Amino acid sequence: MRPVSYSRVSDVATAIATVAADPTSAYLAGGTTKIDMLRIYAEPSQRLVDINDLPIDHIEVQPDGAVRVGGLARMNDVALAPVVLDRFPMLSEALLLGASAQLRNMASMGGNMLQRVRCSYFRDAEASCNKREPGTGCSAIAGVNRGHAVLGASPHCIATHPSDAAVALVALDAMIHVQNSGGHHAIAIDDFFLLPGDTPEREHPLNHGDLITAIEVPALPAARNSLYLKVRDRESYEFALASAACALTVTDGVVAEVRLALGGVATKPWRARKAEQVLHGAPATRETFARAAQAELADAVPQTMNGFKIELVQRTMIRALETLTARGAAA
Amino acid sequence: MVASHLPDAVQGPGRVDVVLNVNGATHVVRIEPRVSLLDCLRDHMNLTGAKKGCNQGACGACTVWVDKRRVVACLTLAIACEGREITTIEGMADNGSLHPMQKAFLTEDAFQCGYCTPGQIMSAVALLAEGHAGSDAEIGEWMSGNICRCAAYPNIRTAIRDVRDGVGGVRGATG
Ligand SMILES: Cc1cc2nc3c(=O)[nH]c(=O)nc-3n(C[C@H](O)[C@H](O)[C@H](O)COP(=O)(O)OP(=O)(O)OC[C@H]3O[C@@H](n4cnc5c(N)ncnc54)[C@H](O)[C@@H]3O)c2cc1C
Numbered sequence: 001m002r003p004v005s006y007s008r009v010s011d012v013a014t015a016i017a018t019v020a021a022d023p024t025s026a027y028l029a030g031g032t033t034k035i036d037m038l039r040i041y042a043e044p045s046q047r048l049v050d051i052n053d054l055p056i057d058h059i060e061v062q063p064d065g066a067v068r069v070g071g072l073a074r075m076n077d078v079a080l081a082p083v084v085l086d087r088f089p090m091l092s093e094a095l096l097l098g099a100s101a102q103l104r105n106m107a108s109m110g111g112n113m114l115q116r117v118r119c120s121y122f123r124d125a126e127a128s129c130n131k132r133e134p135g136t137g138c139s140a141i142a143g144v145n146r147g148h149a150v151l152g153a154s155p156h157c158i159a160t161h162p163s164d165a166a167v168a169l170v171a172l173d174a175m176i177h178v179q180n181s182g183g184h185h186a187i188a189i190d191d192f193f194l195l196p197g198d199t200p201e202r203e204h205p206l207n208h209g210d211l212i213t214a215i216e217v218p219a220l221p222a223a224r225n226s227l228y229l230k231v232r233d234r235e236s237y238e239f240a241l242a243s244a245a246c247a248l249t250v251t252d253g254v255v256a257e258v259r260l261a262l263g264g265v266a267t268k269p270w271r272a273r274k275a276e277q278v279l280h281g282a283p284a285t286r287e288t289f290a291r292a293a294q295a296e297l298a299d300a301v302p303q304t305m306n307g308f309k310i311e312l313v314q315r316t317m318i319r320a321l322e323t324l325t326a327r328g329a330a331a
Numbered sequence: 332m333v334a335s336h337l338p339d340a341v342q343g344p345g346r347v348d349v350v351l352n353v354n355g356a357t358h359v360v361r362i363e364p365r366v367s368l369l370d371c372l373r374d375h376m377n378l379t380g381a382k383k384g385c386n387q388g389a390c391g392a393c394t395v396w397v398d399k400r401r402v403v404a405c406l407t408l409a410i411a412c413e414g415r416e417i418t419t420i421e422g423m424a425d426n427g428s429l430h431p432m433q434k435a436f437l438t439e440d441a442f443q444c445g446y447c448t449p450g451q452i453m454s455a456v457a458l459l460a461e462g463h464a465g466s467d468a469e470i471g472e473w474m475s476g477n478i479c480r481c482a483a484y485p486n487i488r489t490a491i492r493d494v495r496d497g498v499g500g501v502r503g504a505t506g
Pocket residue numbers: 026027028029030031032033034035036071072097098099100103106107108109110111112113114115162163164165210211212213237238239240387388389
């Protein structure tokens with residue numbers, strides 16, 4: 001493991017000032033990504049600033065019905081909060097279907113947004129990888145790419161974004177609240193995750209020292225009928241091959257409201273806007289669902305080993321929509 | 332810039348004194364900040380119950396509790412546990428008498444090689460306290476962070492059910 005230095009801070013202003021003052025420093029939350037990266041030499045030596053004592057682990061309902069989750073709130077605590085279970089079941093499920101009980105006790109929501117890709121070449125300091133070392137090439141394109149993306153890839157990087165929670169949050173139009181020495185601002189989650197393009201090393205718009213203080217999920221009554229469907233190589237404790245976060249309201253047999261986002265198949269948590277467009281106002285039938293899924297994947301580009309994902313994710317979307325249609329009718 | 336007595340004084344990368352509370356006892360070790368809680372327990376405190384399987388959060392053999400929550404010790408820095416309460420498998424017996432879960436693992440033959448067992452037991456006891464042992468499916472899902480290479484899973488589930496329904500009696504079988 002890389003050598004590190006360490007300090008612990010107890011207030012937000014000191015945390016930000018400490019990290020901002022030293023370009024080699026970084027926040028340490030649950031450490032489930034950070035320690036892993038340092039141990040496998042995927043990141044350089046750092047001065048770690050432990051933020052686990054900061055008072056930003058709240059889960060609060062806002063007057064307008066939005067739910068605000070602190071940047072340090074732990075995955076398990078958010079998933080099991082009654083207000084999240086009740087209003088945003090898809091977020092609860094996305095969190096609980098991720099990692100393991102132990103990791104979810106450690107891992108924070110802010111850290112979850114910033115977790116690094118699981119591409120095995122990114123994690124192998126000997127392999128060339130544009131994300132780890134810009135300009136060295138992408139080993140995955142001519143290598144083992146069964147787990148890689150079919151949407152949003154570029155000739156420079158094809159790694160899938162690994163977060164489950166972010167997929168639900170993208171469907172829910174969440175806002176990422178950020179604080180730095182200059183003040184506070186909020187970023188729409190769809191703008192928070194960047195496509196690789198020709199700068200795959202840049203994954204999000206945060207600057208050095210920016211602290212994620214909270215994630216805000218706006219009120220969405222339709223989300224009470226929502227789910228997260230995750231398809232993977234084993235039943236638990238595994239990243240997604242394909243997943244769908246979906247909220248649906250059907251009125252008189254017609255899709256009145258829908259939110260749909262995909263995981264495991266794209267280089268960022270993928271809002272399925274083309275599918276949503278097909279679904280809006282259309283009869284809630286299998287035929288419509290298949291047409292919507294097809295529209296979303298029309299531009300998909302398979303690599304040598306992951307062509308199966310194009311069909312798999314369409315089936316995942318259709319099953320999510322059918323399940324929610326049946327649940328809505330039974331309610 | 333920052334006086335050294337303040338809590339945000341920088342420590343390391345060389346060795347520093349770290350004070351840890353493990354199973355109710357205070358230990359002082361001299362380690363680099365990069366040392367994981369797992370290596371600290373095993374190599375610096377001679378508490379070798381927690382095991383190293385993968386060293387990357389993927390197997391659960393290193394499961395211990397920090398402030399009563401189960402975590403993986405391989406992705407936890409020892410220095411980050413100063414001021415927290417650490418519990419390991421060595422702290423489960425009460426005055427020489429095994430914890431009911433340890434007894435149940437013996438009775439139900441819930442292991443073969445035993446390498447994953449300390450982690451399984453630390454997870455299993457936490458599982459009951461969390462209230463996630465309702466059905467076999469729920470036990471399976473909430474124990475999935477503990478891999479058993481010998482596949483003792485059916486007997487591990489039986490041991491957990493024994494404690495849930497018997498001595499532990501935390502929760503009924505509601506499914
Ligand atoms: C074996 C394994 C399996 C996993 N499986 C899944 C899975 O199935 N699904 C899934 O979604 N995830 C999975 N994960 C990833 C896990 O969810 C993330 O590692 C975790 O959420 C990161 O949070 P953390 O608090 O541990 O972050 P840390 O490791 O502490 O930090 C991660 C990064 O974020 C930065 N950071 C942390 N907090 C903040 C903040 N508030 N503001 C600004 N920067 C910050 C750190 O500097 C660091 O760069 C898995 C991880 C492991 C090890």
